[in-house]
Amino acid sequence: MSSQCPLAYPDKFHAAAKFWSLKPKGSKPLAQENELLLYALKQQATVGPNTTPRPWGWGNGVESTKWQGWKELGNMTSIEAMRLFVKALDEEQPDWWALLQQAEGGAQGSPDPAAAAGDAAAAAADGASQPDPQQPPQPPQQPQGEVRAVVDQAEEGVWRQVETVGAGAEGGAARKPLPRYESAAAVVGECVYVLGGNYGGRYLSDVWSLHLPSATWEHLTLHRGTTAAAGGEQAEQQAGGGAEGGSGGGFPALAGHSVTAWNGKLYVLGGHSKSKLPGPMPLRLVDPAARTWSEPPTAGSPPAARGGHAAVLLGSQLWVLCGEDGGRRALGDVWVLDLESLTWSCPEITGPAPPGRSACCAALYQERYILMFGGGSVSSCFSDLHLLDTVTLRWGQPGQSGAKISPRAGHAGALLGATWFIVGGGNNVRGCTDLLAADLGGLGGGEGEGEGGKTAAGAAAAGHVRWRVVASVALRDPLSSEGISLVALPPSASSPASPRTLLAFGGYNGRYLNTLSVFRAPELSAGSSGVQGEGEGKAAAAPPTAATAAEEQAPAAAAPPQQQQQQVSPTQPLAAPAAAAAGEPPAPASPSARLVAELRQQVAELRAALEGARREAEGAIRESAAAAEGAATELGLLRKQLAGAQGALAEANKALDESRAALGSEQARVLKLEAQCAEMQAKLASLGELERELERHRRAAREAAEREAAAG
Missing domain, CATH: 1.20.5 (Single alpha-helices involved in coiled-coils or other helix-helix interfaces)
Structure with missing residues (x-):
């Protein structure tokens, strides 16, 4: 078997990239600097020059180093990057072609999961979007009969990953969306629709629906509606199609856009795209039932094109806040789109306006107040909270209490009653691991407007928001990501009394993710003390374990029989109300029962604190390992730079010696001239x-x- 690859470019490059991703048996382990070089060349060959923003700091320098290595290739052509990739692989592994053929020959006889993963990676490399080298293959399809509804898979107070199936995937691997971040999601009926996103620096144009009762993913093919755009623009949108290519080139490739459900349709606003040309903010209308999309004309003066903005629906008005333009300039303006007349307007707002930002989140409270939290710009990351009164058109900042909140951008939020849940996000240091709950009940002013609405507005501005940490995840968990899509789910037919369910999808935490997670929010009473710090929040979020249940049952088992009867008797809770109704005073609880209850509460609190500390320690260990890996990678780069600097220094020393010799002869000549x-x-x-x-x-x-x- 020949060890030299006989293929021509670009097939030769794709074969080499497949070998590098597959790493079959017999391949040599590559040094970290060579892995970094191959990654950068592969990205340059398949995606092009690096135009993606620098990743947020996640405590892991590997991704930043990979980004920097890709960025340093500049405007290198695709064919040159392919040639250098193959050349670098030939130098490290001259027999890679023979090893690849052996691996593929073995895969034909007995299916190999690793080889199948390599084939999938190569197939995706030939498409419009390039998969991440570290992205594992998608898990096999779960049997459809064993998958429960999405809401039924939720557990109170704990994030759980959702088991899903792919529509029409019987006999094969279940289909689901590619990993991505900065996508947009909305709920229409019993389906959650996910549109676009960013994967490996590539904008995606695919549209997916998740049927909540059956937990089934379906890829939608949208066709252009009656409102047609110019032919050139449509051709450009088709050229920027998503990785799946299933949208038929119709729906444009976007990231950082917003999607709002209204009257059974999806209103998609703005977003970043391949074209960086300035212009008005586009509106795209998606009809999920007809599976069409269009660009309806709007009246009024539209805002400038942007992405990373926040959109809030108030009645039939869509309020758009902040964002950033194609030049990454942060914006702080507010615009309103009337969905009935499709007319843009820019209200005049008074009060201290928040600084320009993007990647923030906003929510509507009491059908009047728009709250905006966090966000960032090129050089700043915020943790401030702003309130916009849509009646008086005035900005304000309510007071804040409770848990200490760290700055973040790229997070997502969803409002359940008077509680605003916020998940994910990151800053320039690390990802955010806490699920925040903002209790908005202290804002007030929602029952009446008072005199012209000023009394209510003043009450809301003078109110306060109480922050709590209701759950916590590990540092590299999918929920510790930026660019997550978060929606509040309607109750299912099997659980009609459980509407407090959150669904999170995608994100980026150093890796592009397509994880689907569900969370049932606990009831948070306004009078409870809440969580005062991050550590307590993590402790409170720890799920109960079998050991906890055993320890809780131990005091009851050790109690006297009379106390056991008081604790476990099912008739006692019913007897007390009956006695009260008859006018008889209830029997006071015995001191032993109170003591047992207090001990059980203390045991539960200690177990929760221990679980929180364990999670925090595991996160610290993973963070340290990631930091060590990043330091090793940077050390390899520094060694290369040091070798180059030492070579340059040797040449400089040689030139210095020659200059010194020339200087000596010149000095002698000068002395002779001085004597003359x-x-x-x-x-x-x-x-x-x-x-x-x-x-x-x-x-x-x-x-x-x-x-x-x-x-x-």
């Missing part, structure tokens, strides 16, 4: 004496001539 100058100066000095002596002789001659003339 001294001799010339001495001669010039004697020449003056000779001139004076000559002048004396001339005077003497003239005098002698005059005397002779006088005597004659």
Whole structure:
């Protein structure tokens, strides 16, 4: 079997990339700097120059180093990157072609999951979007009969990953969306629709629906509706199609856009795209039932194109806040789109406006107040909370209490009653691991407007928001990501009394994710103390375990029989209300029962605190390992740079020695010239004496001539 690849470019590159992703048996482990080089060349060859923003700091320098290595390739052409990729692989593994053929030959006889993963990676490399080298293959399809409804898979107070199936995938792998972040999601009926996103620096145009009762993913093919755009623009949108290519090139590839459900349709606003040309903010209308999309014309003066903005639906008005333009400039303006007339307007708002930002989240409270939290710009990351009164058109900042909140951007939020849940996000240091709950009940002013609404507005601005940490995840968990899509789910037919369910999808935490997680929010009473710090929040979020249940049952088992009967008797809770109704005073609880209850509560709190500490320690260990890996990668790069610097220093020293030798000869020449100058100066000095002596002789001659003339 020949060890040289006979294929021509670009097939030769794709084969080499497949070998690098597959790493079959017999392949040599590559040094970290070579892995980094191959990753950068592969991205340059398949995606093009690096135009993605620098990743947020996640406590892991590997992703930042990979981003920097790709960025340093500049505008290198795709074919040149392919050639250098194959050349680098040939130098490290000359027999890679033979090993790849052996691996593929073995895969034909007995299916190999790793080989199948390599084939999937190569197939995706030939498409419009390039998968991440570290992204594992998608899990196999779960049997459809064993998958419960999405809401039924939720557990109170704990994030759980959702088991899903793919529609029409019988006999094969279940289909589900590619990993992504900065996608947008909305609920219409019994389906959650996910549109677009960013994967590996590539904008996606695919549209997916998740049927909540059956937990089934379906890829939707949208067709262009009656409202047609210009042919050139449509061609450009088709050229920027998503990785799945299933949208038929119709729906544009977007990331950082917003989607709002209204009257059974999806209103998609703005978003970043391949084209960076300035222009108005586009509106796209998606009809999920007809599976069409269009660009309806709007009236009024539209805002500038942007992405990373926040959109809030108030009645039939869509309020758009902040965002960033194509030049990454943070915006702080507010616009309103009337969905009935499709008319844009820019209200005049008073009060201290928040600084420009993007990647923030906003929510509507009491059908009047818009709250905006967090966000960031190129150089800043915020943790402030702002309130916009849509009646008085005035900005304000309510007071805040409770848990200490760290700055974040790229987070997502959903409002359940008077509680605003916020998940994910990150800053320039690390990802955010806490699920926040903002109790908005202290804002007030929602029952009446008072005199012209000013009393209610003042009450809301003078109110306060209480922060709590209701759950916590590990640092590298999918929920510790930026660019997550978060929606509140309606109750299912099997659980009609459980509407407090959150669904999170996607994100980026150093890796692009397509994880689907569900969370049933606990009831948070306004009078409870809440969580005062991050550590307590993590403790409160720990799920109960079998050991906890055993310890809780231990005091009851050790109690006297009378106390056990008081604790477990099912008739006692019913007897007390009956006695009260009859006018008889209820029997007081015995001190032993109270003591047992207090002990059980203490045991539960200790177990929760221990679980929170364990999670925090595991997160710290993972963070340390990631930091060590990043430091090793950076050390390899520094070693290469040091070797280059040492070579340059040796050449500089050689040039310095030559310069010193030349300087010595020049100094000797200068000394010789100085001696000659001294001799010339001495001669010039004697020449003056000779001139004076000559002048004396001339005077003497003239005098002698005059005397002779006088005597004659």
